[in-house]
Amino acid sequence: MAITNYNAATYEEIINEGFTIVDFYGEKCGPCEYLSDVLDELIFEMPFLDIIKVNTTVEHDMAEKHNIRGVPMVHFYKDGKLVQDQVGSMTLPQIKEIISNIMY
Template identity: 40%
Template structure:
């Protein structure tokens, strides 16, 4: 399931289970390519929690995570960041990391 975060509900959204967080920008080309991959992951693994953070709309979280470039991915498990993947990444790499974290 894909959910759009706000500065206020971010902590709540990442608190439980495996969560993939995507810091993105609406005018960022690589972010659009990644968005397509994340949509496909969501189609295939609907039990996954994917949280999208628009860096323009969530300045507090963007500042907190020192996001200097987008896209920027964070992999959470029960509220803890297990892996950080800055920059563009292909779907296969995300799948492989998710397999590691999920199982």
């Protein structure tokens, strides 16, 4: 379990099992960079998580498919189902609270 960049061949497989966080971000986005640092810290504390990063500046089709209108946008999946989304940057405690509410 780790942070991986979007890969069309493995995306569906990863989100279909267990708990997955998908970070939709843009290049040259300050809040996106902050959130990236928070997710790095999160994976250090919770290495069992899967996190997928999707660069919406490059992956236009993926952003359109998921109706991404602003970044950062974070999707929380459990067993292939989108259970929550959050637009805007978040702190580590905020993300942990969302994870706790979904998993427990």
